[in-house]
Amino acid sequence: MKYSSLKVNAKGKEQHTYDAIVIGSGISGGWAAKELCEKGLKTLVLERGRMVEHRKDYPTATKHIWELPYRNRLTHEQIRENPILSRCYAYEQATEHFFVKDKEHPYIQKKPFDWIRGYQVGGKSLLWARWTQRWSDLDFEANAKEGVAIDWPIRYRDIAPWYSYVERFAGISGNRDGLPQIPDGEFLPPMEMNCAEVYFKDQLKTHYTDRHLVISRTANLTRPHLGRGPCQHRDLCYRGCPFGGYFSSNSATLPAAEKTGNLTIRPFSVVHSIIYDEHTQKAKGVRVIDTNTKETTEFFSKIVFLNAATLNSTLVLMNSKSSRFPNGLGNDSGELGHNLMDHNYNARVEATLEGFEDKSPFGKRPTGTYLPRFRNFGQDRQSNFSRGYAYSVGGSRRPGSEQGEAMIGTELKKDLTNLGPWKIEMTGMGECLPYHENKVSLSETEKDDWDMPLLEIDAEYKTNELNMQKDMVDSAIEMLQKANLKDIEEIPMNRNFGLNIHEMGTARMGKDPKTSVLNPYNQVWGCKNVFVTDGSCMTSSACQNPSLTYMAITARAADHAIKELKKQNL
C-alpha cells in the first residue's frame, strides 16, 4: 500500500489535497475507502495507529498454543496494567498487539464503562465477532411506534439493497430461514449446526411457535470468495487470518481500494478536528496530528467520511469547534454525545444434554447458533420491558466432565482425555434504549499526549434493560427445561456498559436538524460534505450485532456522496 511520507506541513496545499478523506480504517472506514476509490476519487485514509498489512502483520496467526508465551495466558502484569482491557474475552497473548492498552489512551468514567479499542489499520475489523444478522423494520420503526427518542430516518427498504451489496462483497455464510425479524440476505452456504443444536432447535419447534434456532449469519467464508478464503475452521480469527477466511478491512476492503490506484493510507495520524469553512459552509479538510512527531498537518478534500468508531468520531466532531459550531460540528441540536447505547449481554445459562455419546464435532466453527428475537414481536407482549433480545446459543462437546473436579491420578487423566457430555450455553443479547442522559463529553481539564481532550463517559443500563435481563435468564432456563436438559445453571454476569463492544449512538441520524446530528444520508446537518457512517450514527440499537448495518449504511452514504458530487451539490 502507498504510504504518505509527509512529515512536515511544507509541501504546499496541493500535495495535501485529495478528493476525499476517510478518517479511520476499521470496518466502516474500509468500506468508505473502497467505495470512494472505486468511484474514482483520490482518497486519503487517516489511521491513528500503525500499519497492519494483511498476512504479513499477523505474527501469531499460525502459532500452536505451546509456542505462545505462557501458553497464551495473560501475565499478572498485563492484567494489573490493563484492568479494563483484560475483561475483554478476546485479549490474550496471541492477540494483545491488536488492542489499545489502558494506559496508552485514558478516558474518564463517570460510571463504569469498558472502552475496548483497536488502534491500527483495520481497527476492530480484525477483532470483531463477525455475526451479521440484518435488521428489519421491527427495529427501524420501534422508536416511532413507541414514541422513544426520535424516529429513524430510514426503513428496511432503504437499506435492504445495501445489505445485499455489502454481503455480496464481504461474503456472509448463512441459511435462508425466512424469519422476518432477521431478513434473509445474499448468503454463502451455511456452517453446520451440531447434534446438541439440532436437538435443541427441534425441541423449540415442539414446544413453541415463536422460537427458532438458526445458524448465525457470519462473515466467514464457506467457499472461496473473490480471492479470499475459504475459512479453515481454526477459530483463531482474532489473530488475523492468513487464509483471508473472514471479512476485515485488511483482507477485503483496503486491498480493493488499493487496487484502484486511488488510495493513500497514512498511519500514525490522529485527527484533531475537521476544518469548517464559514464561507462555503462546508468542511475544507482536517487537522492531523502525527502521533510520533506530534506535528500538525492539514489535509484538504471535497468530502470527509468520519469513521473513527463511535466514540472517537463523536470526539472529533466535538473537538471541531468554529464560530458557526461553537459546541462541536453539527451540534445545533445539542444531541451530539448523547444517546449512547451498548447491548446488554449479562444473561448466561449453561446446561448439560444427555445422549449423542457416539457423536462429536470435528473442527472449530468460528460462529454459533442464533435464537432471534421473540419478545414484543408477533403475538408476544411484555408488560415490564419494551423491545427484545436474541440469544447466542452454542452446543459443544469437549474433553472432561464435572466429575473430574474431584479426581486426581489415572482417574482424572482418563476423564480429561475422553469427551465429556454435550453442553448448551445461551447468552442473551438485549437491546438497549437510547437515553438522552447516557452520554459522552469532552473533559475541560484533562488532555491526552496529543493535546486532545479526554472523553468523559457517563452511561448505564436502566430499568428497561434490567427487566429484560431477568427475562433473558428466565426464558433461557425455561427453554432448556422444556428441552429436557440437565444441570441448568445460571452463570452470573456483570459486564460493564461498553464491554459488549457495541457502543453506538452519540451522533444520531434523524429527519430533523433540531433533534439529530446527521441527516438521512449520514451528512452532518449544516455541513453536508461531512458523512458520519460508523456506530455513532445509530438512532436505536436493536439487538443484532451491528457491524453489517454500519457497512450497509456506509456504502449507501458513499453512493449518495458520489451522486451529490456529480450534481455539484457538495
Added chain:
Amino acid sequence: MTTMDRKGFLQQLTLLGGCTLMAPTVLLQSCRVEPRIWSNLSAKDIALLDELGETILPKTDGQPGAKEMEIGKYVVEVVTACLSPEDRDTFLYGLTSIDANSIADFGRPFEDLDEEDRYGILKALQDEAVAFNEKQQGKLEPEIHYFSLLKELVVTGYFTSKTVMTEVFDYHPVPGKYEGCVDFDVAKDKPYKG
C-alpha cells in the same frame, strides 16, 4: 483456610523454626528433616513440582505423565509471571503445607515418598479442596484452595503441551472444515483438538 490463618501459619514457621511446632509424629522422627518454607519459586523447585504433577496426571499406558511434559518448569514460569500476588501466596503456602504434612506423616519430604503415599496426600487434599470450594459458593469474593490452583496449573500445562495435544488427541490445527456430528467411538477414537 483464610488469608489470616495462612499468614499466621507462615509466621509461626518462620519465627520458631519448623521442628518445634510440628506435631508429635515429627518429633518422633527426631527432627532430622527440616520442613521447608517457600517464599518464591525457582528452578530448584522443578523436581518437586514434577513429582506433584506426575501424581495428579501420571504416566499411563501409551500416554506420557506430567513430568515428561516438563510440568515443573511450566508451573514455575506461570506461578511467577501469571498468578496474582494473592494466588501466588496461596500457592506457596500450599507447597509449604504439603511439605509439612509429608514430613509430619512420613518423616520425609514429598519427593522421597513412594507413589502410593504421594497419591494419598494429594487425594486427601483434593477432597479437602472440594469441601473448601463448596463453602465458597455464593461468596462475593470466593477464595481458592491451594490444591485447586496446583491442579489447574498441572492440567493446563499438561493439556497445552505439544506431545499431549498431538499424540493424545486428534490434533488438527487447520481442520479445513467443521462437521457438527461425526461418529465417535469412546473406546477407540481420540477426541478432536484444534
